[in-house]
Amino acid sequence: MAAEAGKQFDPVRQFDIHKMVDIQVGKYDISFTNSSFMMVVAVAAICLFLFLSTTKKSLIPGRFQSLAEISYEFVANMVRSTAGRDGLQFFPFVYAIFMFILFANIFGLIPFFFTTTSHIIVTFALAMMVMVTVLIVGFWKNGFGFLKLFNPSGVPLILKVLLVTPLEIISFISRPLSHSIRLWANMLAGHIMLKLFASFGIAMAVGLSGIFKIGAIAPAIMTIALTPLEILVAFLQAYVFAILTSVYLNDALNPGH
């Protein structure tokens, strides 16, 4: 099915990158692509939403100001509960990451729009930003005491050297990997499934003959049922990315468990 399905039903073509404006600097290709365009759209939408909804600054918020305040409080409570009061200095970072991933994921669900977070390089860049921030903050605040993260208390020395510290180091290095792959795989799998069920519907409607064409309603209903699930997953993945960011920042601010 994969090889000969017919090019128009290929569920992976939706992730192709098309250049919109070709820009070459030396031997580096930094064209403005459909992916960059969707990132700009997401950031513009976030800024518009926040600016326009807080113009009135009323004490009792109207509907849109409520939305902006709810998103702010949601992320602030999350950061405060995982990273403590010191963690609040990273609130702008976590809020930006949460809103960007949320808007990028949701915009990808609109038909004919491109999902930026469905490319591993985008999610890996976000996860590496978090990892580099954690490393810099960890060593800045605690000096070499940051390495206490790999040195849990209450473990006998021989076990620590042989087993626990290598395992802790491996699990620390795998953090950006799992952080980025979780978001990427969720977005990729979700969109492939949507496209697959939609293509089943079209294939059935076109390929079956006569009365059996009504069978195409089944994949269509499945696509309709998948879409709210994908909206939930979009929100959930943004939330999980943000809360894991705060947990890692808490590790940087208070190392040693």
Next chain:
Amino acid sequence: MEADAARLIGAGLACFGMIGAGIGLGQIFGSYLSAAIRNPSAAKGQFGTLIFGFAVTEAIGIFSLLIAFLLLFGG
């Protein structure tokens, strides 16, 4: 065996990974439910932890689905 056939078989085998994710999700929500029925007032406070636990467990299942998709549709 041709490479295409092996890929399709591998994609099918990769879906076995989702068994673990299914069991894990059932565990998480089951224990949340049984504790919430005993102590409903404390259940609301832990809803965030529940959703977080759901997402990280689901991620493991999605990793295996990703391998299946890479085998089916990857270049």
